[in-house]
Amino acid sequence: MMSLRSKALALVEVLLRVPPLFVVDEFLKISLGLPVSTGEEVPILSAATTDHIDSSENDTNYYDANFYNAFVFTLLKFFICCLGCMSALCIFVLYTKHLIIVYLYLMSLGLVFISYWTNVSAIKQIQALTMSVSSAHHSTSILEDILNLNVKNLLDLEGPGILVIQNFAIQFLLAILFRNVHLGPRHPTIQKLLPMSFMAPSFLAMLPVPPNLLHHSPVFSTLLPLFLVKYVLWSSGYDVAQVIYAGYQHGRLFISHNGLSALVETEWMRLNVPCVLRVFWVMRVAEHAILLLMDNYDEEVDEGIKVSTLLAVQSLASLAKSLLVTGCETITAVLGMTSVISFFCHYIGNFFQWILLTDEEEDKSIGTVSAILFYILALQTGLTSLNPEKRFIRLCRNFCLLFTALLHFLHNIVNPMLMSLSASRNPSTHRHVRALGVCAFLIIFPISLLVYLWSQHSISTWLLAVSAFSVEVIVKVVVSLMIYSLFLIDANRSTFWEQLDDYVYYIRAFGNTIEFCFGIFLFFNGAWILLFESGGAIRAVMMCIHAYFNIWCEARAGWSVFMKRRTAVNKINSLREASVDQLLRLDDVCAICYQEMHSAKITRCNHFFHGMCLRKWLYVQDRCPLCHDILYKIDSDNKDNSEAGNEENSNNQNLLLEEEPDLLLNEGVR
Helix, strand or coil, X not given: CHHXXXXXXXXXXXXXXXXXXXXXXXXXXXXXXXXXCCCCHHHHHHHHHHXXXXXXXXXXXXXXXXXXXXXXXXHHHHHHHHHHXXXXXXXXXXXXXXXXXXXXHHHHHHHHHHHHHHHHHHHHHHHHHHHHHHHHHCCCCHHHHHHCCCHHHHCCCCCHHHHHHXXXXXXXXXXXXXXXXXXXXXXXXXXXXXXXXXXXXXXHHHCCCCHHHHHHHHHHHCHHHXXXXXXXXXXXXXXXXXXXXXXXXXXXXXXXXXXXXXXXXXXXXXXXXXXXXXXXXXXXXXXXXXXXXXXXXXXXXXXXXXXXXXXXXXXXXXXXXXXXXXXXXXXXXXXHHHHHHHHHHHHHHHHHHHHHCCCCCHHHHHHHHHHHHHHHHXXXXXXXXXXXXXXXXXXXXXXXXXXXXXHHHHHHHHHHHHXXXXXXXXXXXXXXXXXXXXXXXXXXXXXXXXXXXXHHCCCCHHHHHHHHHHHHHXXXXXXXXXXXXXXXXXXXXXXXXXXXXHHHHHHHHHHHHHHHHHHHHHHHHHHHHHHHXXXXXXXXXXXXXXXXXXXXXXXXXXXXXXXXXXXXXXXXXXXXXXXXXXXXXXXXXXXXXXXXXXXXXXXXXXCEECHHHHHHHHCCCCECCCCCCXXXXXXXXXXXXXXXXXXXXXXXXXXXXXXXXXXXXXXXXX
């Protein structure tokens, strides 16, 4: 019961934060009041030029005056829209209790205006009907009908009496609502006067009063509720300032103690931003879908069309297309769509986690990274600024890029599991089958996608990017399967496989080289798009990030691994090779892997180790595993060697963790 209540309260809190997003979305729909290049100013300019063609000086003055007025008006609209967006965002970040107070105040203000406009509309209709009825039947006022119990006239649907009764009921309901939601002083006298104030125009409509007094009665009826609303506004100004200052102090102290990122993360969780964005986007799309369905229904009724199954499917497809296009027409809509996509990607990750029988947290990162990637793609391609048809095409292309990136994330889930299964000699066949099934999917799906795309689309930079991502994931899966096969073979061998480390290194080097080449290809592909198709600051920044992390850092890391490996090989080659007689006399196992030694290297301190085991040990440090003596002496004194060995120990620690995690796991299990 408590869980259901807490879920209901959480849902209510989410719904309370949705309206400010709709306000921001409406301001963004009109581009914050800034003019959009639609060519509407051309006829105005030509008309002005035609009217003033006789005097070039007057033309210039007229144009300057119009330009100044338009500029000031546009600047004023932009300022108002920005102020509205900032106000909506400030309401969005309020605590729940303050948010409820704001909504109560806005509700009370809205009730006053609804009451006013309802009274105005009712009084106009009552006056018009009274005049028509009086001229036709010479009837008396509504009050006389009430006193004479003339029920027929009072309940006449075309008479003024029924309108007065309807307005009485509406105003009474509005008064009851206002009494319960307004934040002003709740003095008993004021509470009793409120229903009378709301229903005063209806009372006057029953009396034979002058038309001017009846016409202005809705204005007088709003004086008391408006006074209460304004009183609340002025009396709470100090409290509002205190809340703003307290929020500023809280943020400043939190940043000084924990940092800006911690504040953002805390507020992100408090406001439940992803859930709010999802609800906002679903409600926005649902609103648009209802409007489209109503329009289609009206057209079908007007034209008398009998909808067939084929037409229904086509109508459904066009409806889905329209919803997708309007679902990303503003920045807030794109954020909402991003949250929905993150939600689905999260559960896709959960599904593959369930298939692989793992409990890791990789699925959470899939949802987060997918959301970031989709939003960056939307900003990079200018999704919101495109016309509907181009926006739909670009959205589909972004989805293709996102799907290929999702395949890479899935490979990051299955790859460590493959290595673990192969190195630990796991006898559970169904776990191997599940992992291999996911790998088969990661190969078959991108191949099928490439076949479809290349058969349906002509060559383009977008198609080349999708193809590069797809081929890259295929290569990564093939590399993982090859290493998995090598570890399985090694697990079933009865003797130590000394060349395993070299084979694994060569396979990984091949895969990393292919990935590096694709990184360079994608950089030049993006440069072509930037220069000749669609430029932009965001695309340029993303290219710089790609060039640094995916090209420069990868090249530097690969070269560092190659040089350290070559250094380790040179160190091993400088050591003596043990003969068969020495191994027979020793009759011992390698102290690193505890396997029999059919070949070994002899250190300067006369200890025997497998050459491959010793090489992996040298990735970490230059000291003997048994006596901690220097294994490889260079042209310097022992002190310098010791310092260099300690420094290399700290610098090379990550090499073993990055390059040989699966090999170490294999050795540790043995």
